[in-house]
Amino acid sequence: MDFDNIECVSSSDGLDEDEIHHHNLQHHHLHQFASPKPHNANNNSNGNANVVGGPTVIAPATSVHELLECPVCTNSMYPPIHQCHNGHTLCSTCKTRVQNRCPTCRQELGDIRCLALEKVAESLELPCKYYNLGCPEIFPYYSKLKHEAICNFRPYNCPYAGSECSVVGDIPFLVAHLRDDHKVDMHIGCTFNHRYVKSNPREVENATWMLTVFHCFGQYFCLHFEAFQLGMAPVYMAFLRFMGDEAEARNYSYSLEVGGNGRKLIWEGTPRSVRDSHRKVRDSHDGLIIQRNMALFFSGGDRKELKLRVTGRIWKEQQSPETGVCIPNLCS
Incomplete structure (x- = not known):
């Protein structure tokens, strides 16, 4: 699979310059x-x-x-x-x-x-x-x-999707590794706007891209976009992973939206920890799933070219001291 035959045009509110380890970890x-x-x-x-x-x-x-x-x-x-x-x-x-x-x-x-x-x-x-x-x-x-096997201090696997990367390390090291070695886009801010363009989407049957790392609330998040077969149906899927442990990931929420021609799909959920591989998240369907026919409808035109725009935001859940109710804390 040629991973370069999809164009991603990205924008955000700021710019910055893929199992538990057993005892046989070398x-x-x-x-x-x-x-x-x-x-x-x-x-x-x-x-x-x-x-x-x-x-x-x-x-x-x-x-x-x-x-x-x-x-x-x-x-x-x-x-x-x-x-x-x-x-x-x-x-x-x-x-x-x-x-x-x-x-x-x-x-x-x-x-x-x-x-x-x-x-x-x-x-x-x-x-x-x-x-x-x-x-x-x-x-x-x-x-x-x-x-x-569950120590919070154990190193993380590189979360890059699309290749089997064996690098492990702490989060700051992996952020630098993603930026310098995998050339992943780095963005500051909690809102994003991605456009996926593909001249012949039927050529893409099973592909994985990790396009962006976001830095907000003092944490890092990975945005993924994938094309794969769900049963007999070709679908696209977008989801977010938190660069940290699962317990801390629960403090955050995110939304994804895609649409066109007067229709739209919205997904809201909690980001999964990078302790879970991107394939595990994908196979759990824990994200925004878009059927190919719907994606082409959103793209408009003659429905032969994919022009899919995915927007989203990340927020931190905070508990109101007066009511005890969780309220979203949105970044500026």
């Missing part, structure tokens, strides 16, 4: 950050955890933690932990990858469990693996994974 992914610390993160200055009785608490750089690190994938090992006849250990996932040969001494692997190391793991408490990104939490060894 360490080198985190090294793609522009800086070691995200904005507004409350980092522990020395990265150490204090012991206040109970199980041993260790920082990730200690020798015990290194013993629990798989030499193949470098992730923390969880039972069953395997070892060779010489005592070298590795995780159960990697054992299936190394063709029954120890990655350290190349001796044949049997089915030997390292029960002693598993017992050591049970006695430990460790910081969240995102401690250097600001997470202050400490957990028993076997509780870490559950927390880390």
